[in-house]
Amino acid sequence: MAIFTDTEAFIAALPASGAVAGLDLGEKTIGVAVSDLRRTVSTPLETVRRKKFKLDAARLLEIEAQRGLAGYILGLPLNMDGSEGPRCQSTRAFARNLSALTEAPIGFWDERLSTVAAERALLDFDTSRAKRSQVIDHVAAGFILQGFLDRLAVLRRG
Numbered sequence: 001m002a003i004f005t006d007t008e009a010f011i012a013a014l015p016a017s018g019a020v021a022g023l024d025l026g027e028k029t030i031g032v033a034v035s036d037l038r039r040t041v042s043t044p045l046e047t048v049r050r051k052k053f054k055l056d057a058a059r060l061l062e063i064e065a066q067r068g069l070a071g072y073i074l075g076l077p078l079n080m081d082g083s084e085g086p087r088c089q090s091t092r093a094f095a096r097n098l099s100a101l102t103e104a105p106i107g108f109w110d111e112r113l114s115t116v117a118a119e120r121a122l123l124d125f126d127t128s129r130a131k132r133s134q135v136i137d138h139v140a141a142g143f144i145l146q147g148f149l150d151r152l153a154v155l156r157r158g
Contacts, residue, residue, distance in 0.1 A: 010107030018070025022145025031137030042145035044138040075111030075144040
């Protein structure tokens with residue numbers, strides 16, 4: 001399927017129904033969150049330990065099949081000034097490779113400060129340091145996905 005850099009084009013490419021997955025791509029892990037079928041609420045799901053692309057993608061495709069995913073939104077790690085660095089290039093390469101394996105459309109969402117927001121939320125809930133390190137990536141994916149879902153809600157209202 002196609003990769004979309006424009007949010008509205010990505011939304012137009014999504015099927016009418018089905019959950020969307022949010023991904024927070026790190027060097028060692030991939031945080032995964034999924035939406036409800038109505039695409040209003042994001043729920044952190046799991047953290048995939050990165051091995052090789054084929055194995056990482058196989059797990060994502062497994063989740064896609066189990067959850068009936070309609071699309072993927074990948075956190076785009078822009079620099080604070082809005083420019084793109086090597087991590088953005090890596091994210092775009094991941095999207096290209098994943099798009100060869102799935103029919104689901106793939107979009108990007110500015111993920112600046114998503115990990116900071118996730119860390120703050122976990123601290124607010126008095127989560128231990130050990131537990132935070134286990135869940136931070138999929139909680140960050142949840143923030144990325146919720147940002148997209150909130151934008152989708154605004155666009156739906158017109």
